[in-house]
Each structure stands twice: as C-alpha cells, then as structure tokens.
Amino acid sequence: GAVVSQHPSRVICKSGTSVKIECRSLDFQATTMFWYRQFPKKSLMLMATSNEGSKATYEQGVEKDKFLINHASLTLSTLTVTSAHPEDSSFYICSGASGSKYEQYFGPGTRLTVT
C-alpha cells in the first residue's frame, strides 16, 4: 500500500525557535497533502490542505504565518512551526492523497514539545 513517512518523529525545541517537519510520500505521488494536529486523547483536526505547486489552504483559526506549509514536489511537503510556544506542543500528522482518489495515507506523526 501507499507509504508516507514523516521526519522527525519527535522534536523538542525551545520557545521562540522554529521547527520544520517533513512529510514524504514514498511510493506514490501525493498531489494533495494534508496536515493535522492531534492533542492527547483528541481527534485529528485538519490544519491545512496543500496541492503541489500551490499555496496551502488553511482551516479557520489556523495562522498561516505561524504554520508555514510548502508542497514543492509531488512527494514532499513541509510544515514549519515558526516562533514556537509551549501551546504549540502537539502531535502533528500529515497525509497524502493521489489525484481524485478518496483515500488518504497517513504519516507516523511528529510529536513536538516546546519548552
């Protein structure tokens, strides 16, 4: 099946610094990639949707200047959390979808801790 990787799996950073998370589709071309945020014991909340070569579409309440998304190729999307604060600590999960197919394939997630 389709495989999506994420890097890093865990990251700890200091408040005020920026962190980049990479999401890669390993065996398919992800024309669309999605970024989710998941708090402990909570559901996945869609943050933004990005199509390769286009600007990301952010969900209401998600600051686009704080969560920078780049989808430069059909196999790579990055999420940069800028000027991170402790409240940004969360589990970030990406997913990829190919063309008009419904299915999304999820990455293993990145646990971000901001101290």
Add this chain to the structure above:
Amino acid sequence: GENVEQHPSTLSVQEGDSAVIKCTYSDSASNYFPWYKQELGKRPQLIIDIRSNVGEKKDQRIAVTLNKTAKHFSLHITETQPEDSAVYFCAASRTGANNLFFGTGTRLTVIP
C-alpha cells in the same frame, strides 16, 4: 462545513462480543466515509470505507453501514479480540474536496 459526531467516546466489551460505533454527519454532499484505527502514538490506519452508492460493506469481522437519508453510518466489529483495542475514528468527505472531517473518536477496550 461538515460536522461529524461520534458515539460513544469509550466502549468496553468482552472478548468475543460485538462492538458498534456510530457517527452522524451534517453535509448531505458528503459521499465517502472511512473508518480509521489508531493505536497510541501511531498513525491512523484505514480499516474500512464506504461510498454513498452502497448501504453496507463487509470485510471479515468488520462491517460498515450507511444511511444517507438519516446521515449516519456505523462500524460493526464482531468476535472482538484484545488486539482490536484502539481508538477508532470515523470521517466524512465529498468528491472534489478530499478533506476528511473526523469524528471525535471512540476508545475501544476489549477485555480478555
């Protein structure tokens, strides 16, 4: 936008019994309904999905039913096993959008 509600939030069953999780959605244009299983700290794994052109789909011990009129769909797990213990999420999306709107999750515990 779409609003997906999921019940119950927690469910405990004895091994071998059946488990049923129910979801409702608000957008009548939604036509794709996947179910995901997520173990602690792991990625969501697609276990079954259904499109709006069918009312029921089954895969071994797992089945999903869809009632478009009432805008609800359910996951049925029969002969539950301890390894079925996880958090299950329903979701909904519609053609052309790809965006998945997730339910709040159900923590299933299968007691040996």
